[in-house]
Amino acid sequence: MTLLPLEAFYAIIGAIFLFLAGRVAFDPTHPRRWGSAAFWALLGLVYLGGGVVPASVVGYALVVMILLAATRQVGKGAERSSSTAERAASAERLGNRIFRPALLVPACGIAGSLLFPHVHWGALKLTGAKEAPLVALGIGAIMATIVAARLTRTGPAIALREGGRLLEAIGWALILPQLLAALGGIFGQAGVDVEVASLIGRWVPVDVPFVAAAAYCLGMALFTMCMGNAFAAFAAITGGVGLPFVVQLHHGNPAILASVGMLSGYCGTLMTPMAANFNLVPAMLLGLTDRNAVIKAQVPIGLAILTANVFITYATVFRF
Amino acid sequence: MIKLVGLLVVALGFGLRLNTLVVVLAAGLATGLAGGMSPHQVIELFGRYFVENRYMTLPVVLMVPLIGLLERHGLQERAVTLIRRARAATAGRIILLYALARQISVALGLNIGSSGGAHAGFVRPLVAPMAEAAARASAPDPDAPLPEKTSELIRANAAAAENTGNFFGEDIFIAVGAILLMKGFFETKKIEVSMMAMALWGIPTAIAASLVLWWRMRALDRRVARELRMPAKDKDAP
Numbered sequence: 087m088t089l090l091p092l093e094a095f096y097a098i099i100g101a102i103f104l105f106l107a108g109r110v111a112f113d114p115t116h117p118r119r120w121g122s123a124a125f126w127a128l129l130g131l132v133y134l135g136g137g138v139v140p141a142s143v144v145g146y147a148l149v150v151m152i153l154l155a156a157t158r159q160v161g162k163g164a165e166r167s168s169s170t171a172e173r174a175a176s177a178e179r180l181g182n183r184i185f186r187p188a189l190l191v192p193a194c195g196i197a198g199s200l201l202f203p204h205v206h207w208g209a210l211k212l213t214g215a216k217e218a219p220l221v222a223l224g225i226g227a228i229m230a231t232i233v234a235a236r237l238t239r240t241g242p243a244i245a246l247r248e249g250g251r252l253l254e255a256i257g258w259a260l261i262l263p264q265l266l267a268a269l270g271g272i273f274g275q276a277g278v279d280v281e282v283a284s285l286i287g288r289w290v291p292v293d294v295p296f297v298a299a300a301a302y303c304l305g306m307a308l309f310t311m312c313m314g315n316a317f318a319a320f321a322a323i324t325g326g327v328g329l330p331f332v333v334q335l336h337h338g339n340p341a342i343l344a345s346v347g348m349l350s351g352y353c354g355t356l357m358t359p360m361a362a363n364f365n366l367v368p369a370m371l372l373g374l375t376d377r378n379a380v381i382k383a384q385v386p387i388g389l390a391i392l393t394a395n396v397f398i399t400y401a402t403v404f405r406f
Numbered sequence: 407m408i409k410l411v412g413l414l415v416v417a418l419g420f421g422l423r424l425n426t427l428v429v430v431l432a433a434g435l436a437t438g439l440a441g442g443m444s445p446h447q448v449i450e451l452f453g454r455y456f457v458e459n460r461y462m463t464l465p466v467v468l469m470v471p472l473i474g475l476l477e478r479h480g481l482q483e484r485a486v487t488l489i490r491r492a493r494a495a496t497a498g499r500i501i502l503l504y505a506l507a508r509q510i511s512v513a514l515g516l517n518i519g520s521s522g523g524a525h526a527g528f529v530r531p532l533v534a535p536m537a538e539a540a541a542r543a544s545a546p547d548p549d550a551p552l553p554e555k556t557s558e559l560i561r562a563n564a565a566a567a568e569n570t571g572n573f574f575g576e577d578i579f580i581a582v583g584a585i586l587l588m589k590g591f592f593e594t595k596k597i598e599v600s601m602m603a604m605a606l607w608g609i610p611t612a613i614a615a616s617l618v619l620w621w622r623m624r625a626l627d628r629r630v631a632r633e634l635r636m637p638a639k640d641k642d643a644p
Contacts, residue, residue, distance in 0.1 A: 095464055099468065142453055145456075152431050177480025180479060184484050188473070248478050264455070267459040272452075277409055344604055345588070345611075359420055367466065387619070394611065
């Protein structure tokens with residue numbers, strides 16, 4: 087039994103989406119009024135009812151949302167935030183105090199993820215150990231919003247409206263991370279990972295130690311690019327390539343293998359649109375016209391670190 | 407082999423720049439059908455995994471009301487004012503400084519934004535505007551707005567540095583999900599592996615990542631300087 091389950095935060099998020107849907111529906115100037123309202127309303131209902139509604143109902147709701155987005159029925163309204171002059175005046179008046187709420191979130195996030203797992207009354211826990219960082223971040227964000235509303239002498243309605251403006255800027259890309267996670271899950275259920283690992287084992291000359299080490303690192307990166315998630319790639323590539331060829335055949339050190347291997351997977355994460363929450367959502371959030379601009383900036387980084395990883399693995403895994 | 411059809415759909419769809427949501431749905435359906443599922447079962451799986459992974463959008467959605475409210479009241483403008491006073495600041499140096507601080511704090515177990523939350527909490531409201539302001543201050547005409555191309559380049563690099571600092575600091579901290587996952591994997595294979603060793607062997611790559619970031623941010627400063635048609639201020643990096 088937990089006092090603050092993630093479900094409580096999903097309900098708040100659902101309410102935020104429904105608020106946005108309502109605001110869009112009552113905005114006659116919105117260029118994509120009904121499509122957008124339907125999209126955000128469905129998303130809100132999925133967040134609110136996710137725990138109780140059958141998975142197939144959620145699935146078909148997702149199909150409707152995907153069709154709305156694909157037929158360009160989801161768009162953003164005219165931006166109606168403050169003017170440049172108003173913002174400059176407000177920045178002048180508030181000075182550095184405006185940073186306080188923004189810094190409260192990470193402070194609360196850090197303190198909460200360290201403390202929350204230890205708070206309990208008998209069998210009633212505040213929150214589960216695994217959820218603690220997310221719960222702490224959520225509480226931090228809500229507290230900071232209240233502090234910010236007082237500091238700026240506005241109310242929660244304005245905060246929700248401004249939040250809605252940013253959500254509309256992200257648009258349908260917001261549901262992409264979860265859909266890609268679902269695709270990764272379906273790949274796993276269908277056995278795509280096992281297939282790829284066996285292909286590498288069959289076609290690569292792994293009896294050369296350097297080739298075995300390189301095949302493992304590159305395999306982690308490539309497979310992460312396909313799945314969008316290094317964790318999903320880890321079991322498949324370490325089980326299919328790392329263990330049989332690096333550890334068993336060439337007596338490599340499994341701790342080094344796993345550590346550098348996972349980080350090679352992260353190089354793949356930098357280079358794929360499949361990792362949408364790190365690569366595509368930020369591009370929308372930053373208002374970039376090229377959706378792939380973040381990935382383009384990350385490709386040289388990913389390739390350079392991946393190259394370093396191949397040599398780090400080769401230099402250490404057979405030696406320690 | 408037929409099971410890999412989903413990867414092909416993804417590659418083709420992204421290559422042809424079709425709507426990403428449709429590509430993902432099609433790839434899921436193709437893979438599921440090749441794996442012997444019915445379309446209804448695939449849709450049901452999409453629904454189940456979507457609900458299970460609701461946590462992915464939690465940081466962003468709970469942060470945007472706060473960030474929107476603060477931006478309305480001049481958060482970006484204030485960050486810009488602070489940077490204009492720092493004369494040695496360049497776009498690359500500000501982003502590098504942030505990314506290194508991020509990498510070190512994550513390595514110590516202090517994560518300021520899981521699942522991409524720091525993009526909403528830090529990169530958009532603070533790091534990107536500060537880096538853009540530094541670039542503007544170094545332009546021949548400091549009052550002119552940056553060219554859109556340069557401005558987007560700086561913002562994209564700020565997001566890239568956030569991801570890099572986050573990813574390659576994380577695995578040094580022992581209680582992180584990745585280390586626990588690796589430990590669990592080896593346990594199922596009956597191989598004894600120390601969590602401490604796995605965390606420590608993340609350090610060489612972390613150092614490599616810092617060096618790569620330093621190199622990329624220098625490249626960014628050079629490119630920004632070229633785009634603003636002026637020589638770089640000085641060659642020595644921090």
